[in-house]
Amino acid sequence: DGGITQSPKYLFRKEGQNVTLSCEQNLNHDAMYWYRQDPGQGLRLIYYSQIVNDFQKGDIAEGYSVSREKKESFPLTVTSAQKNPTAFYLCASATLWPGSNSGELFFGEGSRLTVL
């Protein structure tokens, strides 16, 4: 089945620790995105990547880092510098514009991070 796999679904972190969230897609999409979702705030863009070994900051990149070593994979590291990391994290992917169906964005099932 084609899709986006995020892991782990639930993660607990102590203050001062870095954690890495995994995102893998087998849709052959070039573009991948990380969003953070908080109640009442909608989706906020953390980082995105349109090509291997290249990525750009989104609206709330501070305290986060990413890598894009393979087309299929876009892991997100939540560092200890992120002041309020407890949230629901969503990975997504899409075909690059102006490719066919380039407006379709597909999401993974999400990872819920809780800081203890």
Next chain:
Amino acid sequence: QKEVEQDPGPLSVPEGAIVSLNCTYSNSAFQYFMWYRQYSRKGPELLMYTYSSGNKEDGRFTAQVDKSSKYISLFIRDSQPSDSATYLCAMSAVNQFYFGTGTSLTVIP
């Protein structure tokens, strides 16, 4: 002003009702318009995808886009309790996506 505005609700309707969900936007460059359904603690699921203005129907769901008014709608006919979820509108232009904050819908049996 936000790029995309969506009434957060909550919206509560009886089973079988017609539901109307709406979003407005400010950026005339948006070309693609989407509606997502999100159940609690799950990722958003793409329901409808529309390019430019017009209507698109898929089963009980109809999406409408009016680019002249910068207004999009999602209609759900014969609503079911399983439709209870948060509905997100989204739109895109050149690899960037913009989302509404979501409308929480409850369909009461």
